[in-house]
Amino acid sequence: MKRREFIKNTSLAGGLLILNPKFGFGLANEFSEDELIGKGKPVLYGEGFQLRDEACLKFNLMKKAAKEQGFNIYVVSSYRSYSHQNGIWERKYKNYRAQGLSHQKTIEKIIRYSTIPGTSRHHWGTDLDIIDSTKGIPSNPLSEVHFNEGGRMRKFKLWLDENSEKYGFYLVYTNKTGRKGFEYEPWHFSYKPTALKMLKEYKELDIKKILQSNKLMGSENFTDEFIKKYRTENILDINPSLLT
Numbered sequence: 001m002k003r004r005e006f007i008k009n010t011s012l013a014g015g016l017l018i019l020n021p022k023f024g025f026g027l028a029n030e031f032s033e034d035e036l037i038g039k040g041k042p043v044l045y046g047e048g049f050q051l052r053d054e055a056c057l058k059f060n061l062m063k064k065a066a067k068e069q070g071f072n073i074y075v076v077s078s079y080r081s082y083s084h085q086n087g088i089w090e091r092k093y094k095n096y097r098a099q100g101l102s103h104q105k106t107i108e109k110i111i112r113y114s115t116i117p118g119t120s121r122h123h124w125g126t127d128l129d130i131i132d133s134t135k136g137i138p139s140n141p142l143s144e145v146h147f148n149e150g151g152r153m154r155k156f157k158l159w160l161d162e163n164s165e166k167y168g169f170y171l172v173y174t175n176k177t178g179r180k181g182f183e184y185e186p187w188h189f190s191y192k193p194t195a196l197k198m199l200k201e202y203k204e205l206d207i208k209k210i211l212q213s214n215k216l217m218g219s220e221n222f223t224d225e226f227i228k229k230y231r232t233e234n235i236l237d238i239n240p241s242l243l244t
């Protein structure tokens with residue numbers, strides 16, 4: 001090797017070591033903090049939806065299998081960025097404050113149905129909300145009644161129970177008695193092989209610090225106690241199959 005090339009190559013290797021310590025120690029995370037909180041720019045795939053590569057591939061297989069059984073899977077929501085979630089958050093925050101609610105009550109009310117920006121699994125490109133549009137798309141597509149006994153998507157729900165996990169898709173917010181955090185969402189599925197790795201890395205983040213440094217509206221009112229509860233209940237009280 002010529003000297004000049006040698007210098008070029010070793011400095012390149014040195015650069016890689018600095019930028020990406022996993023080359024040296026095997027300890028580095030696979031996902032950046034930005035990716036985990038919806039501020040990254042993941043490469044996404046899909047027609048009419050957005051998922052990471054492998055999740056998209058498996059989802060298309062599941063969609064095809066469902067089609068063969070007479071179900072038309074329609075994606076209501078898939079990848080959502082931090083700024084998308086932040087738009088929802090700020091609109092609701094201003095609205096509840098204008099109604100005279102305290103900061104604490106405002107936050108409590110929003111998180112009954114919406115996630116805090118930076119904490120949504122929809123940021124990961126692994127999660128999606130799906131319905132069966134065989135009988136058309138109802139005005140309130142994401143409603144439990146369609147999936148319950150007698151509902152228009154009941155048969156689809158039973159098919160998902162039997163088949164979704166074969167494709168790697170797990171229900172996140174189950175109807176298990178006593179489960180805390182977000183309400184039962186029979187439409188929200190997560191691609192486990194990628195999402196489990198992302199959750200493991202996500203758990204290492206200092207959420208309070210991140211949200212405050214992002215100047216999230218109302219985040220100055222997040223107490224340590226609130227964040228701890230949100231983490232335990234909303235982020236981690238999910239389908240146990242998605243935790244290990």
Ligand SMILES: [Zn+2]
Pocket residue numbers: 077122128129188
């Ligand atoms: Zn969802």
